[in-house]
Amino acid sequence: xSIPANQSLxxxxxxxxxxxxxxxxxxxxxxxTGGAATLGLPGVSIAGEVPAAGALKQQQKRVLFIWLAGxxxxxxxxxxxxxxxTGGPFRAxxxxxxxxxxxxxxxxxxxxxxxxxxxxxxxxxxxxxxQAADLIxxxxxxxxxxxxxxxxxxxxxxxxxxxxxxxxxxSLFTTTEGRRRPSPGFLSRRHAPLLLEGxxxxxxxxLPPELTAEEHASRESLRSLLSQQxxxxxxxxxxxxxxxxxxxxxxxxxxSDELFNLENExxxxxxxxxxxxxxxxxxxxxxxxxxxxxxxxxxRGFWDSHHDNFESHxxxxxxxxxxxxxxxxxxxxxxxxxxxxxxxLSEFGRTPKINQDVGRDHYADAWSCAFAGxxxxxxxxxxxxxxxxxxVSEGEANAADVAATIFQxxxxxxxxxxxxxxxxxxxxxxDAQPINAVLx
Amino acid sequence: MRQRTNSFAMVxxxxxxxxxxxxxxxxxxxDFAKVAQEIDRRLADHWQSKNIxxxxxxxxxxxxxxxxxxxxxxxxTRTEWEVRLQDxxxxxxRWPALVQELMTGPEFPLHYGAVLEEMLQGSAAGNADFxxxxxxxxxxxxxxxxxxxxxxxxxxxxxERKPATKFLEIRAKDLDRLTTDTTRVFFGVDVSCARCHxxxxxxxxxxxxxxxxxxxxxxxxxxxxxxxxxxxGDVTFKGSDGSQQTARVMFLSGSLAAxxxxxxxxxxxxxxxxxxxxxxxxEQRFFSRSFVNRVWQQVFGRGLIDPVxxxxxxxxxxxxxxxxxxxDDFVNSGYDIQRLIGGLVxxxxxxxxxxxxxxSPVPDESDFAVRRVSPLSPRxxxxxxxVATGRASFAEPSALEQRAEKLAGSKGSHRVEQYLxxxxxxxxxxxxxxxxxxxxxxAAEALYLSNNVATQKVVAADExxxxxxxxxxxxxxxxxxxxxxxxxxxxxxxxxxxxxxAWLSQSNAGLPQTCEQLVWAxxxxxxxxxxx
Numbered sequence: 028x029s030i031p032a033n034q035s036l037x038x039x040x041x042x043x044x045x046x047x048x049x050x051x052x053x054x055x056x057x058x059x060t061g062g063a064a065t066l067g068l069p070g071v072s073i074a075g076e077v078p079a080a081g082a083l084k085q086q087q088k089r090v091l092f093i094w095l096a097g098x099x100x101x102x103x104x105x106x107x108x109x110x111x112x113t114g115g116p117f118r119a120x121x122x123x124x125x126x127x128x129x130x131x132x133x134x135x136x137x138x139x140x141x142x143x144x145x146x147x148x149x150x151x152x153x154x155x156x157x158q159a160a161d162l163i164x165x166x167x168x169x170x171x172x173x174x175x176x177x178x179x180x181x182x183x184x185x186x187x188x189x190x191x192x193x194x195x196x197x198s199l200f201t202t203t204e205g206r207r208r209p210s211p212g213f214l215s216r217r218h219a220p221l222l223l224e225g226x227x228x229x230x231x232x233x234l235p236p237e238l239t240a241e242e243h244a245s246r247e248s249l250r251s252l253l254s255q256q257x258x259x260x261x262x263x264x265x266x267x268x269x270x271x272x273x274x275x276x277x278x279x280x281x282x283s284d285e286l287f288n289l290e291n292e293x294x295x296x297x298x299x300x301x302x303x304x305x306x307x308x309x310x311x312x313x314x315x316x317x318x319x320x321x322x323x324x325x326x327r328g329f330w331d332s333h334h335d336n337f338e339s340h341x342x343x344x345x346x347x348x349x350x351x352x353x354x355x356x357x358x359x360x361x362x363x364x365x366x367x368x369x370x371x372l373s374e375f376g377r378t379p380k381i382n383q384d385v386g387r388d389h390y391a392d393a394w395s396c397a398f399a400g401x402x403x404x405x406x407x408x409x410x411x412x413x414x415x416x417x418x419v420s421e422g423e424a425n426a427a428d429v430a431a432t433i434f435q436x437x438x439x440x441x442x443x444x445x446x447x448x449x450x451x452x453x454x455x456x457x458d459a460q461p462i463n464a465v466l467x
Numbered sequence: 468m469r470q471r472t473n474s475f476a477m478v479x480x481x482x483x484x485x486x487x488x489x490x491x492x493x494x495x496x497x498d499f500a501k502v503a504q505e506i507d508r509r510l511a512d513h514w515q516s517k518n519i520x521x522x523x524x525x526x527x528x529x530x531x532x533x534x535x536x537x538x539x540x541x542x543x544t545r546t547e548w549e550v551r552l553q554d555x556x557x558x559x560x561r562w563p564a565l566v567q568e569l570m571t572g573p574e575f576p577l578h579y580g581a582v583l584e585e586m587l588q589g590s591a592a593g594n595a596d597f598x599x600x601x602x603x604x605x606x607x608x609x610x611x612x613x614x615x616x617x618x619x620x621x622x623x624x625x626x627e628r629k630p631a632t633k634f635l636e637i638r639a640k641d642l643d644r645l646t647t648d649t650t651r652v653f654f655g656v657d658v659s660c661a662r663c664h665x666x667x668x669x670x671x672x673x674x675x676x677x678x679x680x681x682x683x684x685x686x687x688x689x690x691x692x693x694x695x696x697x698x699x700g701d702v703t704f705k706g707s708d709g710s711q712q713t714a715r716v717m718f719l720s721g722s723l724a725a726x727x728x729x730x731x732x733x734x735x736x737x738x739x740x741x742x743x744x745x746x747x748x749x750e751q752r753f754f755s756r757s758f759v760n761r762v763w764q765q766v767f768g769r770g771l772i773d774p775v776x777x778x779x780x781x782x783x784x785x786x787x788x789x790x791x792x793x794x795d796d797f798v799n800s801g802y803d804i805q806r807l808i809g810g811l812v813x814x815x816x817x818x819x820x821x822x823x824x825x826x827s828p829v830p831d832e833s834d835f836a837v838r839r840v841s842p843l844s845p846r847x848x849x850x851x852x853x854v855a856t857g858r859a860s861f862a863e864p865s866a867l868e869q870r871a872e873k874l875a876g877s878k879g880s881h882r883v884e885q886y887l888x889x890x891x892x893x894x895x896x897x898x899x900x901x902x903x904x905x906x907x908x909x910a911a912e913a914l915y916l917s918n919n920v921a922t923q924k925v926v927a928a929d930e931x932x933x934x935x936x937x938x939x940x941x942x943x944x945x946x947x948x949x950x951x952x953x954x955x956x957x958x959x960x961x962x963x964x965x966x967x968x969a970w971l972s973q974s975n976a977g978l979p980q981t982c983e984q985l986v987w988a989x990x991x992x993x994x995x996x997x998x999x
Contacts, residue, residue: 172659221911229914231914235923236920242974246987257993263840266840266842274913277917
């Protein structure tokens with residue numbers, strides 16, 4: 028890597044006109060001349076790679092995770108068992124895919140099943156929240172010495188566009204349950220998401236008080252220039268360039284505050300998603316995806332229904348039904364669905380057995396997830412559970428298979444690997460099998 | 468975030484321990500010189516064999532800043548660098564005395580105790596009691612083998628040794644983590660890959676090693692301040708042939724431990740962890756090399772073996788014989804931590820410049836022939852920001868305070884108080900700064916330092932701060948020069964003064980505000996953010 032001689036000019040090009048002049052007048056007066064060679068030293072780990080503009084990235088693939096935190100019930104959503112003791116009180120309704128029924132709480136999605144692919148045959152074994160969430164979100168079992176990055180973080184590294192002024196990964200959540208900090212694991216924090224906690228705006232993107240935009244930009248251009256001068260002929264200049272890149276993103280993120288402002292969205296659109304936090308988050312997610320943020324996650328909590336499972340699902344599923352339907356329509360209308368993979372996941376499903384508190388407990392042996400959009404064959408229903416939903420009877424898949432499916436859907440080889448110290452680590456676990464049935 | 472429990476009791480304990488502690492024998496200049504000479508001799512041979520001409524020596528201001536950062540965790544104060552640099556003699560002539568002064572000063576054990584805590588605890592670091600235990604251990608010249616023994620088997624009988632349970636305590640509920648972390652941190656070996664099968668890439672590590680190491684810990688349990696160990700129980704595992712096996716109690720070297728035979732039908736009490744300590748200290752090799760390599764990494768930015776937890780036959784040290792010599796010397800010195808660190812920073816290699824000004828290709832970082840810049844740790848950066856902006860005081864005690872210390876028999880307590888006060892101020896900043904890990908900076912750190920109100924407050928022109936002193940300088944050139952001195956800890960260069968003065972003169976804001984922004988640009992610039 029080396030700094031192009033016109034680096035400061037190029038950066039100035041993105042500034043306001045007066046800043047541009049400032050740059051030229053002050054900083055090009057022989058200060059960067061001399062053509063001193065800059066040093067690029069070996070030894071930066073894979074984690075330090077700046078995302079390259081590969082063909083994949085040019086296609087602008089995007090991924091949206093909808094994380095139903097706590098564990099949603101497959102019985103009250105994707106895999107109803109009407110008339111069985113385990114089935115609960117709700118009816119099953121027909122969908123646009125002949126022969127496939129969903130719970131009556133999802134009438135809107137039922138009509139959109141041609142856009143969705145459902146996997147009803149997950150067996151992920153672990154039914155403790157944190158361990159299960161780690162397993163599903165990384166696609167890897169826990170290892171003491173190697174912390175695996177969340178799939179979203181890997182995607183943000185793989186799909187990030189170089190020099191994008193936008194964040195590579197935004198994670199939104201409303202409730203405690205959804206508050207998982209996606210781990211960058213062995214990857215760099217550079218790929219970790221921008222977290223939106225209880226606010227629709229990222230922290231620290233507003234101009235500090237008592238500072239004008241000009242002053243803010245002016246001190247940054249001084250900081251940047253001093254840093255570049257310092258880096259010249261310096262062993263480790265690659266680190267310094269990365270450091271400057273982080274600061275270069277600040278102005279971009281600040282400019283994106285309009286993007287995060289839902290007031291800019293027509294009120295009709297806001298009503299369409301519904302004025303629920305989940306609805307508004309998904310609307311924001313659509314705005315971000317449309318603007319070019321490659322990875323977004325929206326977490327929706329309160330699915331952990333050990334008590335009154337049916338009451339809570341009667342409340343949660345229709346909101347989910349409405350929001351996901353709207354989101355799929357909206358993405359489709361904007362021509363984004365083809366390039367956007369939508370993944371609906373949680374840490375596990377719920378038990379077939381209805382407990383004494385009319386609840387369902389954690390169950391990882393037989394549950395469901397759903398996909399839509401990029402790389403997905405809509406209208407597919409993969410795998411089956413037995414009559415009572417106690418076990419997978421056909422097409423069993425595990426967490427690593429889900430991870431491989433996600434990578435495959437956006438066109439990334441799941442066996443592509445990172446070199447972590449001495450160890451080559453594939454994106455998805457070596458023995459993972461993408462669920463080909465749902466892939467287009 | 469650092470939780471300071473019983474802060475008053477702890478502070479007074481630390482003050483007492485630091486100020487009134489008995490005189491200990493600490494390694495001296497000649498010890499450091501012996502170690503340094505050997506490093507220099509072996510590196511010179513290495514460079515010659517690879518036809519490398521190393522970088523020239525860094526300038527005095529850079530060297531003083533580098534050494535102060537490494538030994539006290541902060542940049543030098545204005546007074547310190549003026550006193551130490553401006554007496555006309557090249558710094559290298561006074562280098563041994565300076566190393567000795569900083570290493571025996573009150574700040575070294577405070578700083579290095581925190582460094583050791585991060586090394587031992589990793590992401591779980593931040594326990595004040597444990598840090599203070601390490602600090603007092605270093606202050607009293609306690610050796611690395613003694614610290615290891617106290618962490619593994621105690622005795623934890625008195626208040627000052629009680630926090631030594633922390634290493635086991637936070638891992639006691641997770642045998643895999645306890646096994647893996649102990650093996651990585653103390654022996655430089657990551658055996659976790661050999662849990663499910665013999666290590667696929669490293670021929671050295673078999674399932675026997677993983678389960679052998681686990682066997683030293685499977686009888687250990689506890690948490691919340693207590694650690695206990697049963698006298699029975701073995702580890703069983705499924706071998707690669709599918710058969711169920713009982714693990715042998717085996718150290719990495721292959722040496723075995725066993726339960727002593729029963730006497731009169733009674734099992735004698737034996738501690739597996741004690742067996743581990745005995746084996747590790749008898750074998751020496753893993754225990755000594757791992758620590759030396761980790762200290763080398765802290766000082767030089769990269770281990771002689773890299774990564775530091777991948778020490779095995781397929782990943783040899785980059786400079787032949789050097790790590791082995793240093794490890795043997797470490798053992799022969801009785802695991803003297805000060806001698807090791809003092810030796811490393813006394814070497815010529817330590818003083819090399821990070822600038823590469825010749826046309827020849829830059830040597831690989833594993834050759835240590837040019838200093839590679841490395842990001843300051845969050846602690847070093849936070850402390851340095853506080854010193855540079857004048858928010859933390861590391862002023863010498865006044866004559867009156869010195870008399871008071873003398874009368875109380877507590878030389879240095881003033882500095883300990885200043886350090887702990889700065890540590891408290893730094894705590895607010897730490898969670899927003901990037902760990903050294905991969906050396907890369909996140910947008911979150913840049914956003915925080917660019918826009919958070921707290922950062923604005925740090926650079927504000929309040930009374931007594933660096934910004935308020937800049938405001939009263941006579942003109943823009945004087946402001947520029949003073950800012951460079953105060954923040955970069957060096958004399959300004961003429962082009963630099965022109966550049967900063969021009970920047971100052973184009974500002975439309977009031978002078979105090981303009982100076983605030985100048986201070987901001989300097990403390991967030993790469994020259995300040997990186998050790999170089």
